[in-house]
Amino acid sequence: MIFARLAFRSLAARWLTVSLTILAIALSVALLLGVEKIRNGAKASFADTISGTDLIVGARSGSVQLLLYSVFRIGNATNNVTWESFEDIREMPDVAWAIPLSLGDSHRGYRVLGTTAEYFDRYKFRAGKGLEFTSGVAFDDVFDAVLGADVVASLGYKLDDPIIVSHGIASFTHHEDKPFRVGGILAKTGTPVDRTVIVSLEGIEAIHVDWVGGGRAAGSLTAEQARTLDLSPKAITAAMIGVESKLRIFTLQRAINDYAEEPLLAVLPGVALQELWAVVGVAETALLGVSLMVVATALIGMVAMIFAGLNERRREMAILRSVGAGPGLIMTMLIAEAALIAAAGAAVGVAILYAGLAALQTWLDATYGIYIPPTGLGEREMITLAAAVAAGALAGLAPAARAYFISLSDGMSVKM
Amino acid sequence: MTEETALALTNLRFTWPGSTGFTLEVDAFTLPKGERTLLLGASGSGKSTLLSLICGISMPSAGSVTVAGTDIARLSRRRRDRFRAENIGIVFQQFNLLPYATALDNALLPLRFAPNRRAKLTDERAEALRLAAALGLDPAQMTSGGAGSLSVGQQQRVAVVRALIGSPELIVADEPTSALDASAQASFVDTLFTHVEAAGASLLMVSHDERLADRFDRTVRLEDIARVKKAAAV
Numbered sequence: 161m162i163f164a165r166l167a168f169r170s171l172a173a174r175w176l177t178v179s180l181t182i183l184a185i186a187l188s189v190a191l192l193l194g195v196e197k198i199r200n201g202a203k204a205s206f207a208d209t210i211s212g213t214d215l216i217v218g219a220r221s222g223s224v225q226l227l228l229y230s231v232f233r234i235g236n237a238t239n240n241v242t243w244e245s246f247e248d249i250r251e252m253p254d255v256a257w258a259i260p261l262s263l264g265d266s267h268r269g270y271r272v273l274g275t276t277a278e279y280f281d282r283y284k285f286r287a288g289k290g291l292e293f294t295s296g297v298a299f300d301d302v303f304d305a306v307l308g309a310d311v312v313a314s315l316g317y318k319l320d321d322p323i324i325v326s327h328g329i330a331s332f333t334h335h336e337d338k339p340f341r342v343g344g345i346l347a348k349t350g351t352p353v354d355r356t357v358i359v360s361l362e363g364i365e366a367i368h369v370d371w372v373g374g375g376r377a378a379g380s381l382t383a384e385q386a387r388t389l390d391l392s393p394k395a396i397t398a399a400m401i402g403v404e405s406k407l408r409i410f411t412l413q414r415a416i417n418d419y420a421e422e423p424l425l426a427v428l429p430g431v432a433l434q435e436l437w438a439v440v441g442v443a444e445t446a447l448l449g450v451s452l453m454v455v456a457t458a459l460i461g462m463v464a465m466i467f468a469g470l471n472e473r474r475r476e477m478a479i480l481r482s483v484g485a486g487p488g489l490i491m492t493m494l495i496a497e498a499a500l501i502a503a504a505g506a507a508v509g510v511a512i513l514y515a516g517l518a519a520l521q522t523w524l525d526a527t528y529g530i531y532i533p534p535t536g537l538g539e540r541e542m543i544t545l546a547a548a549v550a551a552g553a554l555a556g557l558a559p560a561a562r563a564y565f566i567s568l569s570d571g572m573s574v575k576m
Numbered sequence: 577m578t579e580e581t582a583l584a585l586t587n588l589r590f591t592w593p594g595s596t597g598f599t600l601e602v603d604a605f606t607l608p609k610g611e612r613t614l615l616l617g618a619s620g621s622g623k624s625t626l627l628s629l630i631c632g633i634s635m636p637s638a639g640s641v642t643v644a645g646t647d648i649a650r651l652s653r654r655r656r657d658r659f660r661a662e663n664i665g666i667v668f669q670q671f672n673l674l675p676y677a678t679a680l681d682n683a684l685l686p687l688r689f690a691p692n693r694r695a696k697l698t699d700e701r702a703e704a705l706r707l708a709a710a711l712g713l714d715p716a717q718m719t720s721g722g723a724g725s726l727s728v729g730q731q732q733r734v735a736v737v738r739a740l741i742g743s744p745e746l747i748v749a750d751e752p753t754s755a756l757d758a759s760a761q762a763s764f765v766d767t768l769f770t771h772v773e774a775a776g777a778s779l780l781m782v783s784h785d786e787r788l789a790d791r792f793d794r795t796v797r798l799e800d801i802a803r804v805k806k807a808a809a810v
Contacts, residue, residue: 162688166677173676173722475671481633482668483738484661484689486654571633572666573624 167497170476174469178501181462185505188458189548190512192451193541197517199444201524201532205286206437208531209351210429212284214409217241217249217416218398220423224439227432230261230398233271233352236329237263240395245422249399252415254408257282260396262364265325265335270311272325272357274364274393280306282400285351286531295319296344299360302387304343310354317342323357325367333376335367338383350529362391401426455548459555462501466494466559470566477567491564498556502549510537510545581642582746582778583607583630585801588639590629600625601803602639605796607746612769612779614789617798623782626802627750630780631664632656644745661689665739665777667768669751672735675724679713680704682723683737686744693742700741707737711767728755729764736768740775747772749781753788765791 171178210231218226219239228234243260250258259282262274277298280291296319298306305323317323321342327333340359348354366386370376381389403409409428416426477490517532524530537545588602600622607613617623628634629641632648633656640647644663648656665686673682683704687694697703708718711733717726723734732752739747749768753761765788772779781792789795 162681162684165681166674169676169681169722170674476674479668479672479674480685481657482631482660482666483686484657486657488654571628572631572668573628 163493167493167500171497171500177465177469181458181465181501182504182508184458184461185455185502185548185552186508186512188451188455189506189509189545190516192448192455192544192548193509193513194516195447195451196541196544197513197532198524198530199448201530202444202528203437205350205530206440207430207433208286209433210283210285211287212282212402213400213429214403214406215401215413215416215426216398216429216432217401217424217426220425223425223427223432224436226398226425226427227429227436229263230400231352231429233263233273233356237397240397241399241424242395242422243393245419245424246396246399248419248421249401249416249424252412254403254405254412254415256402256404258402259283259400260361260393261398261400262361262393262395263397264329265327265364265367266329267311267323267325267357268315270308270315270355270357271329272359272364274359274361274396276361279358279400282402283353285349285353289349291349291353292347294345294347296342298344299363300343301341302360302362302366302391303338303340303383304360304363305340306344306346306358307342308346308354308356308358309348311357312345317345319343319345325357325359327371337380338367338386348526350525350531354529361393361396365391365393455551458505459502459548459552462498462505462552463555463558466498466556467562470559470563473563474566474570477563478570478572481567481570482572487564487567490567491560494560494563495553495556498560499549499553502552502555505552506545506548580609581606582609582611582644583780584640584642585630586640586642588629588636588641590625590634590636592625597806599805600629601805602626602801605801607778607780609745609778610773610776612772612793613781614792614795615780615782615798616784616786616789616795617782618784621798622802622804623750623798626798627748627782631666631748632660658689661686662692663745665741665744665747667732667735667739667747667749667752670728670731670755672738673723673726673731676722678719678721679708679723679726679730679734679737680718682734683708683718683741686738687742690742690744693744696742704737704741707740707771708734710771711736713737729760732756732764733767736771740771740777743775743777745777747777747779749779751783752781753783754785761788 216226216230218230219237219241221238225235229237246258246260249255257278259276259279263271265272280298283291307317319342322339323342324339325335327335340363346353369386369389370380403412413426413428416424480490521532521534524532583606585602585605590600592598625634629636636649641649646659648659651659673679680701684700687700694700705715705718713730713733717730723731726734753764756764
């Protein structure tokens with residue numbers, strides 16, 4: 161088709177401005193799709209922070225707050241759950257397993273989590289992936305600690321290194337009399353577990369056994385003396401629950417929420433995550449808005465380029481008019497040109513996106529725990545691309561309309 | 577109107593759009609079929625306007641413009657565009673070609689809008705190259721690279737190929753030689769005549785150069801057939 165050939169050669173003759181315009185559109189499209197991919201990846205990774213756990217139980221507060229402190233190690237519990245309540249819940253018929261979580265202490269900025277060895281089997285993330293040890297094992301001893309990958313990466317611990325837990329979250333009081341030993345190191349998960357020092361519940365109990373209220377009592381005990389005492393915990397911060405049957409989750413949740421001995425709250429992690437994402441989601445919407453603006457900017461740049469070229473192309477239009485082309489055809493050719501540039505931009509943008517993802521995927525997962533599956537373009541992305549091309553063609557309407565009127569008024573004669 | 581008239585202007589009135597107050601009037605002008613007429617006129621004498629009317633780009637406010645038996649002033653804009661493509665071959669002073677397209681694509685361009693002209697040819701490309709060769713252009717010049725890289729003289733010849741291909745009734749040439757040097761002018765006009773005659777077309781050439789006059793069947797001065805009125809200056 162001669163017109164397609166003409167349009168192509170016309171664009172090729174202006175290759176520098178055209179290719180810069182295509183590049184601008186390509187980058188904006190790559191940004192838009194990239195934001196969308198990362199957004200979905202972040203959302204999925206966020207939702208994948210905890211899986212396989214049916215309920216999280218803590219003292220009565222807000223569901224987001226409970227999720228934040230128990231799973232994300234952000235903020236603090238308003239109250240504890242007594243060990244008796246935990247044992248009651250564990251004995252409930254619908255409960256398959258229950259893992260206690262005890263939070264409140266820290267190690268050089270990282271939260272310390274007291275729990276049972278079962279935690280390492282039950283904690284699942286990213287659709288059922290379990291925790292893996294790069295070295296060592298789960299608790300061998302009361303004073304064994306297991307470190308998350310980030311803790312090891314930033315503090316440089318090795319197996320068997322001593323580690324001293326501090327009292328409270330930001331505290332100058334240390335449990336230096338009862339040091340722990342690094343007994344295991346976990347592989348990177350991209351979850352808050354990476355930033356956690358995990359010790360046994362008995363360990364937490366042992367370092368506090370000679371404390372009264374917020375301070376150390378006179379005549380403190382040594383670590384060896386502490387070992388000999390009854391180290392069963394008196395209270396925990398929260399608990400992870402697995403149910404026997406998924407159908408019974410809501411029944412169990414209601415039972416826990418109605419627990420008479422103590423005000424408790426049970427939440428479904430997925431539901432609480434959605435609630436939390438709704439809060440965080442404002443930022444993603446803003447990001448999406450910004451990238452849409454970038455696409456709009458690139459398209460405006462294209463329109464400006466076509467407009468700027470119109471005057472030089474009046475001769476071209478006059479020639480087309482003289483051989484019999486109507487102004488409508490000239491308008492169509494300019495719209496087609498805009499659509500062609502936008503389509504080329506979209507295609508190059510997709511190429512940039514996948515090249516970028518291929519290059520950054522590992523780094524994103526390792527650094528931010530955002531896992532972006534290497535999938536092709538989904539329906540949503542296809543619609544986005546089609547919309548970008550359509551927007552390009554639509555934007556081309558403005559210079560095309562101008563060309564229409566130029567070619568009508570100029571006719572065949574152009575004063576050059 | 578008979579079929580023997582290639583072009584006839586009757587009681588033509590044209591007013592420039594806007595409030596400029598310029599008017600052009602032609603009471604009667606005919607170009608018999610097969611004739612080669614030179615229309616002499618200085619710049620600013622209304623030449624461009626008259627050509628726009630003849631080619632159906634501009635519309636007269638009164639009167640008729642009859643090309644090959646059809647009053648194009650009565651046609652819709654769309655049909656005028658089509659009519660121009662079918663019946664009129666146009667050669668400009670210069671910048672005749674789309675510089676980025678090949679000379680061949682430029683020459684074939686009017687056929688896209690003129691199915692009847694296309695139907696006269698069995699092989700469009702072969703015909704374009706045959707005409708080009710007759711005008712002294714070799715096939716390589718026609719098919720390789722953009723037409724913008726050809727010399728001005730070569731570009732004018734490509735424009736002639738484009739005007740003649742598919743044998744339209746009327747060839748309109750607007751100062752086609754003024755961009756050429758004196759020796760090239762003479763040979764260009766000779767070549768143009770030969771091929772217009774071979775195609776059985778009529779030629780209306782507009783120029784300000786009286787030296788060309790003796791080569792034409794007839795020379796008409798624009799001021800003798802047309803009145804241009806300018807509104808009194810305010």
